[in-house]
Amino acid sequence: MKAVGLYKYLAIHEANSLLDLELPKPSPAGREILVRVQAIAVNPVDTKMRAPQDKVEESPRILGWDAAGVVEDVGQDVSLFRPGDEVFYAGSFIRPGCNCEFHLVDERIAGGKPESLDFVHAAALPLTSITAWEALFDRLGIDPDGADHARHLLVIGGAGGVGSVAVQFAKQVADLTVTATASRPESQTWCRELGADYIINHYLDIPAQVNELGIDGYDYILCLNDTDEHWQAMAAVIVPQGRICSIVETAALVDLGALKSKSATFAWEFMFTRSMYETDDMIEQHRLLDRVAALVDEGKIRTTVNRVLEPINAKNLKTAHAEIESHHTIGKIVLNGWGTA
Ligand SMILES: NC(=O)c1ccc[n+]([C@@H]2O[C@H](COP(=O)([O-])OP(=O)(O)OC[C@H]3O[C@@H](n4cnc5c(N)ncnc54)[C@H](OP(=O)(O)O)[C@@H]3O)[C@@H](O)[C@H]2O)c1
Structure with a gap:
């Protein structure tokens, strides 16, 4: 599968700050769902996690904590979703991020995508919501x-x-x-x-x-x-x-x-607390995202997309990271699709 990641933690203008990669497709277990990622949004947490430091990773680090996509497969204990469902979610801070074609996320922190939004407009919402x-x-x-x-x-x-x-x-x-x-x-x-x-x-x-x-x-x-x-x-x-x-x-x-x-x-407030500590009420984030989706579908809440880049690759992700690092973005930057090549 395609992915964008890093081995070294570099300033964003450096050639190898983010790299286009080919990685094995993961398989879901337990309460994990495997999501075919269609669109991702970029957050300051991505740039903070990528910030320059001396550490070098042996296997690539995948960032990204906002996605919308389609459930491809489910673990044996999954009860909230089935293959084909459209979802949106932020994911967990202590697990690989969603800047990849197929991504594993715990069902308790994913919500059903708003029906009235496409993947791009849905991907802008989970982490910030x-x-x-x-x-x-x-x-x-x-x-x-x-x-x-x-x-x-x-x-x-x-x-x-x-x-x-x-x-x-x-x-x-x-x-x-x-x-x-x-x-x-x-x-x-x-x-x-x-x-x-x-x-x-x-x-x-x-x-x-x-x-x-x-x-x-x-x-x-x-x-x-x-x-x-x-x-x-x-x-x-x-x-x-x-x-x-x-x-x-x-x-x-x-x-x-x-x-x-x-x-x-x-x-x-730290929105990764529930997933990081696997708190007993972790499923509240599933309920919360479903409630946000309903508010969107009722026309009460609108998406916050302000810029869309296509496709999802290292070049476009570097553009998005650089904009986030300006500290003056308005709304959200979303990357759409994996291209045809
Ligand atoms: N704890 C958590 O769970 C959590 C979750 C999400 C984000 N965060 C953190 O929260 C911060 C905001 O996230 P975000 O996604 O909203 O960021 P963002 O989209 O990058 O925020 C950009 C906005 O910040 C405003 N801004 C710039 N300097 C400011 C200042 N000195 N005081 C007040 N506003 C200023 C800008 O407004 P103008 O252009 O009008 O100046 C701009 O619209 C980041 O540090 C992020 O890492 C924490």
Whole structure:
């Protein structure tokens, strides 16, 4: 089967940073499904995993944690899917990624592809949807049925992959009042189109801009970029007893003391936790993806694809990685099909 992978961890412009490979087709066992991958999306985790280091792999490392495709075969314990089913999923951080023609994934973390979307538009959604859903509804404790209607949420990094679904979930599912941050006219327009009520710029003084909007503070803050840089601003604009969730690791220790007088809660979200530790509730990600697919098919949530490259090969994947490393992509970059050669 075709695959794209690496032996050495190199800067993306290096000739061998990503390579076109031919690998054996794997076979499913237990609760694994074997998926014929039709489209993949690219995430910052791919570029972080590829970041330059001295290590050299003996067998190729395959990256990629967003795919849509067709179930080709199933392990003996699979009960949720059968061959021919169309699926979308992110996969597991501690297993080979999906930048390959045939990929194994545990059925408990895959969902049925939205029927109204093709593979390209479906592949954009799984990783960011799982992240945004778990962050908003599990970590921040927002009611997914609208009981927190009109409460204020600040999304830092609203136009990125995760922000693009988080803003939609917050508006269309939870019915919150959403402020999103975006620094450029095109990313600001994108956030407005996804439903954000207010836009502020993450490179300017956040508390001052919130004050200008006349907002007294945020019940919830979702930090999707540079937790270190935004920490003090978040502490300033969270309401007493409010909740903050970040998905981005910090370079320095965070000053939890800054939240004490407000009794504010801080929570991490890592969307690979359930699959990495094989938690008892791992199947929640299957249910979550099915719920997202239903929301898409009902027309409540839209895909976040903003650029499509064809086919899936090292050259196009290098283009996508380089764009992600610019830190200014809007929505998602998707690669489609394996070409004919
Ligand atoms: N913990 C988890 O489970 C998890 C899951 C997914 C992603 N992540 C991490 O979360 C981060 C975001 O992921 P993503 O896929 O949304 O990234 P992305 O699509 O690459 O994000 C790009 C966006 O970031 C915005 N941005 C750039 N600098 C910023 C800053 N200093 N403050 C706020 N926003 C800024 C840009 O907006 P402008 O162009 O308007 O400046 C751009 O729209 C990455 O670090 C990723 O590794 C973690």
